[in-house]
Amino acid sequence: MIISKFFIIPIVIAIGLSVTFLLLNFDDVSNAKPAGFDGDRDGVVDSLDNCPRNTNSDQTDFDSDKLGDECDIDDDNDGIFDSLDQFDTDPTDWADFDFDGIGSFKDTDDDNDGILDVDDSDPLPISEKLATKYLQDLRVCADMDDGTLRLVCYSEFFGKIAENQENNSDALELSIALSKIGLIDDCHFVSHEVGHVAFNENPDVIENLIGMDGTMCRGGYFHGVIAAYFHDVQEDGAQFPSDYDSMCNDLIGSSNYQDCVHGLGHGMVHYFDDDLDSSLKLCHDMSFYQNRLCVRGVMMQYTDNVLTRQGITSDVINNLCSKSKLNTIDYAECSMSIGGTLAFFTNHDFKQGTKLCELIENKQDQNYCIDGLKGEIQDSEKYETDSLTLDKREKFQPQFVKGTSKVIDIQSPAIISNFQFVHEIGLISFEIDRPQYVVMYVPNEFVTSKMVVTVDGQIPDELDAKGNVLGEDISMIRFVPDNSGLVMMTPLPE
Template sequence: MKFLLVALAISMSISILSWSNVVTFADKDNDGVTDFFDNCIDNPNIDQTDFDSDSLGDECDSDDDNDGFSDEVDAFDNESSEWSDIDFDSIGDNKDDDDDNDGILDSLDFFDTDPTEWADFDFDGIGSTKDDDDDNDGILDIVDNDPTLSSEDLAIKYLQNIKDCAKMDDGSSRLLCYSNFFGVLAENEENNSDALELSIALSKLGAIDDCHFVSHEVGHVAFNKKPNVAENLIGMDGTMCRGGYFHGVLSAYFHDEQEKNKSLPSDYKVICNGLIGSSNYQDCVHGLGHGLVHYFGEDLGSSLEKCHDMSFYQNRLCMKGVMMQYTDNVLTRQGITSDAVSNLCNESKLDNVDFVECSMSIGTTLAFFTNHDLEEGSKSCKLIEDQQSQNYCLEGLRLEIQDSEKYEIKPLTEDIREKFQPQFIEGTSKIIDIQSPAVISDFQFIPKVNMISFSIDRPQYVVMYIPSEFVTSKMVVTVNGQIPRDLSAKNNVLGEDIAMIRFVPNDAGLVMITPLS
């Protein structure tokens, strides 16, 4: 028994000694928390705060919020989403919508870390305040009689209106605000080109997603001020905002005709003829499609029928305008829902070409509705139940975003833009459509032998759409007597009785297309 008591005592002693090795009552920093439990042994921190839960207390953690920025440089070391406050207004830069506190929201401010600058209207990388040649014309502002661009003058004049639109969080509301603003601007100012220049500048600054939409409104107002299509279009540059101004003018014209209960103008097919030979002609015919929807409203069939009565390529341009305006109208009214996008293009009521174009136009419209965001636009396309229509929608979305980005980087100038130059066959209602950046002249068609000839002013690609009755099964194409490179041909284009010939000449000169004898 005595032996058992001694053994028990020894065991308890060992346990006590063992426990004392685990639990220490030392408190190195004298903060009332023993070292064993203290998450900062050397730094007093009685509350044991550990914001990022990394077992290292904030008092001794060099990165309290675990955001990768040391507390020495982190102005918000208890907020992982923030670390800097460049304007010292106690709002982190990620949440601050005016980082440099200059009164210009970051969404509008091209220099959002420099309170002395906000815009660069000649896009030379120097803000307008520091730029000594604001219009980049090579003449210093100090001796320049007109030192600033019209876009800068208008931006300063209407800065408050622009700032009001920039405040809007929702992309669609912001775009609508800018559209209304440009309507007011066009109403107040005489020069429509100046308004378009400002829309381009705001687009490049990132304030507007794309100036094409707002330029529609400039065109609407221009026609209402001066109700003559030709006078509003001649002399304007269709490359500005990818023809949106032209679409707006034509839309306003046909809307006005419908409001007055007038019949569709019998000359609608030739309303753009004054622009033949320029790239603006394409923008005008495309705008005609927009206008037809303004005239016929929800009657898509009637709008398409009027396009189909035109020549092959005129029809294609017109139909694209119809589909863009139609899809925009419906989605604006109904919203982007699975039911709305799935029922926009009824395959049973449209021929195959129209169905494809309608589905692609949904994608085009969705690009504007989602600020040209491919991911967001794709989500909306995928609401379409029909897989084929969904795929076309995604393709239309991709092409619109690609075209918009290409324009922002390097706008297409008149000399490199494709020109649609229809050639009217005397004695018939038929047209041979020709597309090319080159200028076509001296066109001739000799019906007895089905021979076509014309001149081109430079070696640029040429695409021709010819009614099949004017070609034989085998034709010879020559430029200055030589067969051109990249020559290709196709019959029954898109199922229509149309032949297509495409070639790239080596030089400017005489083109001859003759039957093979």
């Protein structure tokens, strides 16, 4: 081997002696490779290959800079790196933040508001303004190879945006746009940081949540706000709030209520940290569906904390969930949350995430992990394409049974009103304002083995019931009515 360059570096050590080191630069080697060497095996020898480390047999080089497109981070030499450039072979355009397929340079209505740019006092979407303003910050994060460090970088970046912008939704709009482009794999994680900043600036949970769209980044902002609240309670040395189970009540009847209750789980882990038992106990004291939402939030935050602090190793991942300390359902939720968390650490890459799940030795737990990974990826993809309007989004509408501490949990896009439970005859009734599916979780003491369900006097064609859901003393009743009106659940004689 012939070394083409070396460097002489004099170093003065503490006692004043000058010592000279000969530092060889092994990266700069001439004639080190045999003639005809083809490192990437694409049929083009390295001496002629414009991307010797990337397979590119066609040798395309759009901007003719002698750097092939496969390894050129800016194919059209417009100063915008390709991961952000939506038109990377058009040097006149890079942005399309209204996602209509037309670049800003050619688009006559950049924000798709129906007002032509020439007549629009504010023609650009806020996401495009912010992406342009913070290009260099975005590039720093995008260029990081390590998935964990990249996530941390983006979280800090979006925290900075939230601090600088008067409206927190501006940061969320940017995160959504960048997730659609693919610059960030999913905006849920980074929106946690936006929520943290929002609460630090205005320490009132509900004020930060009311008026926000809980579906933005799948509730991540909500989780961040609530987590920040509990973090502050813990930092102040205060007792855990006794009214935690009613914190979200102002959002009952909206789709945001579910995200708020789920966020409680995240907040509990911020308060109790590694004391998983205390967080889970508080979840279990809530109603059936609230409990499941809360536990899911607990496990998401817990698995993320551990994997972030300790790293993803076989030992860590096999001991993350304790079968001896958790009940069967919580253990399965914990194992699935490992997969969900791994999705964020691997840019939602199913193949890479599966390899990490396979570090788990127990086959059933490994399958739980893969199910959680798959579910998170599917939710992320669905979010990118889902355009449900507010009236079609599922609303969580718990009904409190008078004279008891029991709750009947109801989920439906329809609005539930005039709920009644008549103890004397065991009748459950309420009204729905449109023919949308209804899912109910009813304590078994309020149902009998034979009940008739009618909507406006008609038995729904689609009707399903299941007792002892997840081993709990709860029955699930689901039906899809053909019309709106009065719902009646009437017990029949045994």
